[in-house]
Amino acid sequence: MTTTSLTPAAAPQAPVTAAHDLTGKRRIAFASYVDENYLPGFLVLLRSLALSNPSVCEDFVVLHDDLRPGSIAKIRALHPRIVLRRVNAEHYDSYKKGDQDNYLVRKAYFILDVFRIREYDTVITLDTDMVVLGDLGELLKLREGLAAVPQFFYGQHKLNSGLLVIQREYLSDAFCAKLDATGRSGDYELDKHDQGILNAVLDGDFVRLDARYNFVKRRLSGDLPVPEDTAILHFTGRHKPWQGGESGYSQAEERWREFEMSDAEFHAAYLNSSGGLHHDLLVHFGTPHVKRTGNVEYARKVAAAHIAAGDYQDAVDILSGVRIPLDEAWPHEVLGHALMSVSRHDEAKAQLLLAAAAPNRAATAYARLAQMAWVHGDNAEALKYATAGLAVDPTHRSSRLWAQRAASVPAQELGAPEDQLAHVAFYMDRQGNAGDKLLPETVRLGFGPDTTTRRWHSVHAHRYFDKAALDRVNARRGLVIGGGGLFIPDTMPNGNSAWQWNVPDEHLRAIDVPIMVYAVGFNAFDGQSYRAGRFRESLRLLVEKSAFFGLRNHGSIAKVRAMLPAHLQDKVRFQPCPTTVSRQLVPGWTDPAYREDTVLLNAAYDRAGLRFGHDYAHFLGEIAKAVRAIGAHTEVRCVAHSLDDEKIAFDLRREHGISLPVIPMYDFDNDEIRELYAKTRLVIGMRGHAGMIPFGVGTPIISLISHPKMAYFLADIERPEWGVSVHDKNLGAVLTERAIGILDDHAGTVADVHDRQRELWKVTEANAADIRAILGA
Structure with a gap:
C-alpha cells in the first residue's frame, strides 16, 4: 500500500469545506413560483x-x-x-x-x-x-x-x-x-x-x-x-x-x-402554537411581536431560543427590553441564564435569586447560581446553592452535578511550581463523557510519561481565569492548552473569550511563560456557528501569544486560519489528537494478545437536531439492518461514552425489536477505556473519540459521520472509506459491507491502522522536538 507522509512540512492545506458536504446532511427546500x-x-x-x-x-x-x-x-x-x-x-x-x-x-x-x-x-x-x-x-x-x-x-x-x-x-x-x-x-x-x-x-x-x-x-x-x-x-x-x-x-x-x-394575529398564533417551535421562526416572528407588545412570556420564549442557538447577547437584549414583574420567575431565570453566559454575573445573580423564590423554577435557578459560584472559585458558595437546589428537588441532575464539583477536593500538588507545566483543559466529571475524561491525561502523555501533579498544575478551562490563576500559571515553566474541542461556543459559554477557556484578554496578555496550544479542535456542528466578534478577537490574541499552536485536524486548521489575518495563519500547524497515537504514548503499552469476538457500536445524541435533521428514523432503521447483518458474524454491543448514548439501545429495542448489551464506558477509568477498545475487533462510532481512541490503541474503526470533525480525521489519515454519513440513503448496506470486509481481513486492517498511526506519530515527534526547544528541555 502506498503511504503519504503527514509531517509538518508536507501537511496538506485543507480548504474550508461546507459542513454539509462533510456530514452528508440532506439540504431540503420548499419552492413556489x-x-x-x-x-x-x-x-x-x-x-x-x-x-x-x-x-x-x-x-x-x-x-x-x-x-x-x-x-x-x-x-x-x-x-x-x-x-x-x-x-x-x-x-x-x-x-x-x-x-x-x-x-x-x-x-x-x-x-x-x-x-x-x-x-x-x-x-x-x-x-x-x-x-x-x-x-x-x-x-x-x-x-x-x-x-x-x-x-x-x-x-x-x-x-x-x-x-x-x-x-x-x-x-x-x-x-x-x-x-x-x-x-x-x-x-x-x-x-x-x-x-x-x-x-x-x-x-x-x-x-x-x-x-x-x-x-x-x-x-x-x-x-x-x-x-x-x-x-x-x-x-x-x-x-x-x-x-x-x-x-x-x-x-x-x-x-x-x-x-x-x-x-400581529399571525405572530401571536405562531408563538402560541403547541409543540416545538423552530428557532428561526420563533426569532423571526417573536422579535417584532415582542417589540410591538412588550409581552414578557413571548420575550422569554424568544430569549430561550437565542440561548439554545448560542446567541446569548441577543437573549439578554430581548428580555432587557421588556418589564419583567417581580413574581414572573421563569423570565427572570432565562435572563439570568443569558447574563451569566455573557459573564455579567452580578446582574445574573440578581435575576436568578428572584427566580429562586418560585418553587417551580427554584432548583434550576439555584443550580445556575451554584455554577456561577464554582466558575469564580467559591466552592463553599457553590455547595450552598447546589444543596438548596437539591432541597427543592432531590432528583435535580444539574444541582447534583454542581454539588459534586463543589465538594470535590483537588489533588495535592507534589511538585515545585518551577518544575511544573500548567494545563488548561476541560476536566470531565465522574459519569461524564468517557472521551473527555481520557483527554487531559493523554495530552500530558504527549509531554512525557509523568501525568501527575509532580509535573502538572491543573487549570479547569471553565473556571474564570482571574489574577490569582494568572500568577499561579506564571510561576510554572509553561502553559499547555489542550484536552478537547475547546473551540466550541455553547458547552460552557462565557463573555470573556466566547470559547471554552474563560479567560479575559487582559489576563491572556499578561501570561509571560510559553503558551502551547496542543491538539485543540474546532468543534462547531453543521448548522452551528460562532457569531460573536469576541471569539475572533480572543482567538487572534491566543495565536499571537502562543509559542506553539497545534490543531488536531486540517479541517480545524482551515477554519481557524480563515479567521486570522495573513501574518498569523502560518503559526497554525497540525498536531494530531494524542489519543490517536496512544500505543506510542502510554508507558509500557503492549498490544493485546487476543481480541474478543465483538463489534462495539456507539451513537451520540447531544444536539440531535443538528446531527440527524429529519433523518433519525431513517438512521435507526438502517442501523437495525446493519446490526442484524453484522450480528450474524460477531456479537454487537452498545458502548456508551455518556449516559445519553444508551438511547440507541432503547430505540433499537422499541422500534425494531433488537436487544443489545450496553457497556457503560462513562463509569470506566482511563486504563479501562483503552483496554476495552484494544480488545474488540471493530468500533463503529459516532463520537469523535469513539473513533480516535480505538484507532489510537490499534483497533479498526468505522465512523458514523454526523459532525465534520469525523470527516476531518479520516481525511487526515487518508481513509475516508472508514466513514459513512448517518444520512446515507443506503447506510445499512454500506455499513454492513465495510464492517464485514474489515472483519474478514482483520489482520490486514489492523496493520493498516498501525501504518496510518505511524504517520501521525511522525508529526507528533517532530512537534515534540519543537516544544522541547521552546521549553529549553
Missing part, C-alpha cells in the same frame, strides 16, 4: 405552513419574474429563509403551448425552473393556491424518486403537479433536457402546461402519495367539509379564494381564510 397575481395566495400559504408545521423551517425558494420590492418585503416578513431566484422566462418561449399569447399560460411553465436548482438534495414544490392544514413530516423524510399525488380525474397514471417532492437525481441537466425536448416538440397535453410536460416525460414513473397531501378542491363539490386528515388543500380551477372564491366550496374556503390574518 410567485407573481403579483398570486401573491395573496402565497402569503396565506406561508402562514399556513408555519402554523401547521411550527417546528419546520427549511429554505423557501421563491421563483419569480416580476415581484415588486414591497411584495418581496411582505414575503420576507413571513419566512426567515427566503431564497429569491429569478426565472429565465425567455427559456420557455420556445415551448409549444395551447395558447401562446396568454400570459397566464406562459407563466404556468415557470415552475419547471425548480429542476434547474442544484443546491439541495430534496425540493418540495407547493402551488400558491394551496393551504397547509397538517403535518408534512412524512414528505420531509422521503428519499426516493419524484413523488406526487395522482390526478383526481385521471387515475393513478398521471400526477398533479401542484405538489412535487423532488430528489436530487431529478435536479439535473439530463432531466431538464428531457423537459425541454418535450416542451419544444409539443408532444404532451398542451392544455395541461407544466403538468402535461411532466406526465409526458415521467409516463407514470413517480412515487404515489396519499391524496391528503394534495387534496384538490373538486373533491369537495357540493360544499363538503374538508376531511380532518387533509395535510394540503389545493384550490385548483379558475376561482381562487382571494379573488372571491366559487359557489359550492364555502367550507373549503373557510379553511383558507383561517390564515388570512394580520401580522
